[in-house]
Amino acid sequence: MTQKDQKVFYITGASKGFGLILVNQLLERGFNVAATSRNKEQLVNVINNKLVTEENFLPLQVDLTSDESVKKSIEDTISKFTRIDVIINNAGYGQFGTIEELTDKEVRDNFECNLFGVISVVRNALPHLRTNKFFANGPRIINISSIAGFTGSFPGCSIYSSTKFALEGLTEGLGADLKEFGIHVSSVKPGYFRTSFLEKDSMAGPANPIKEYTAVRHVQEMHQGQINGNQSGDPEKGCKVIIDHALSENPSTHLFLGPDSMKYAQSKIESIQNDIKTNHEVASSTDFSQ
Template identity: 35%
Template structure:
């Protein structure tokens, strides 16, 4: 238990990372306003829990629920934007509605919550926004274009936000997990209608994933406690043993390609 219990607001707390984050905070004596589309799904979390029903795509509902949490807890210290899902489908397979829905939850949902909590955090002169992204917010892989689009957008918004709110004593941390033992690719995922031309691509992706040992969300929750307790938390943090190697490979390829095309970049500048 921390010396002074923190007040948390966690979205998407019915399963996966969100539930483990809420559980870890509650177990050490913090107070948690946990949200899910169906508040009954929060049953089983023990401690000073405030269960709240919330669809983060509903801007007005977000404002009302945040106000309720602030009033009942006496302000917020840690806000975790975790609500989201993965959409599987090749870019050619995506419908406009599917892409918009992915962005509505993963990007606009986080935006709604962030904007709703910021006035209270600014007034208190402190606070910590935790944006749950992914290594899919750094690189992009086949069959996940919509998901990557949402996480790249979330990362850009969050990096700008971090610069904007630092003067108010507010920290922002972007959490970038690798593969974990959650329901992300299971019942919580959505999928486009497949085109047979992309079946080999999906088979290759499944074969690559089969040899990877997933991380433990409970261990990730303990790591998050360390981050929110730090006086100087990172802007970005990778979660999972495989994530650093994957990210180094991604950035290595990018740097090599930029080096290879450096002369072209100079010519594109025009006369000096």
């Protein structure tokens, strides 16, 4: 790969799951990578060191809930690589539990990581992205969302889904805001992939579960027991698609990743279309002219 093609990626949540695979695949393909984790030492230990050189990799210890920590990581990346071409906002975690069960802190912590951390990264990176002319078709922002950000009909996931629904709105709004600068913004909505996402350190449960929510507990146990480790999605293949999407000439705003994700999306679209049809007559009678 020539120097001209050595694009610079900035990836959050890089010490496991999609983030770790993305970093290793990018390094293997010859790109430069700045990667963040809450624990820098852990990140360095899990990366494929055979792919790492002093020139192509920058591990960063970052607290995404701290704007100062995020700002410094962006500045450190610019200092080492002179620019950022692609941001992949991958950091996040799942939160099982109904609204009644979850404390205010549990809810806000999920939003802090899954949404406000993304906002902090984008806010601090935009001054550099807007002036970046290295990428011929414009810099990219890739937000790793979830199919749960498009359809919220998963019992026990209302808070997690709402963080991802908000991320979807942010993605579309950013795309409109940044169009004049040639910056492409996309959302990736994975289905079930065989990563550590359903493990307890990535999928939190309510500290104070309510026994009456039997259906929700059943879904939680099913995900962390039967589904965990048996997901149909291959994360290596999924990450390749994400990287190819980021490098494509005109990346689409929405990327539904996995056959199950596309199936859930089609079902939601059909449901919306049916609701529009059902309420069309009465909903069309609300203008002053009617």
